Amino acid sequence: xxxxKGNKGLDxxxxxxxxxxxxxxxxxxxxxxxxxxxxxxLDDLQAKSTAKKAKKSKKSKPADxxxxxxxxxxxxxxxxxxxxxxxxxxxxxSR
Numbered sequence: 001x002x003x004x005k006g007n008k009g010l011d012x013x014x015x016x017x018x019x020x021x022x023x024x025x026x027x028x029x030x031x032x033x034x035x036x037x038x039x040x041x042l043d044d045l046q047a048k049s050t051a052k053k054a055k056k057s058k059k060s061k062p063a064d065x066x067x068x069x070x071x072x073x074x075x076x077x078x079x080x081x082x083x084x085x086x087x088x089x090x091x092x093x094s095r
Contacts (some may be wrong), residue, residue, distance in 0.1 A: 023031045
């Protein structure tokens, strides 16, 4: 226990001991501010990491998008004549 499976070689309990040991020296108000800033920094890092992953996945899928556009174009071409036939076969009502 204490080993973080997702981060090989890192001990999460050792990290907690380090953080607590460091923060213990500060009063409550300053400690709260430090933790808030640290959380904000970690959120920023996570957002940047997520954005990087999204960019990579967009770059690796341009061929899929092209295939999708061709398929949509073919599907539209098949649907168009069917609509025209139904309109042409309707008889006007004579009232």
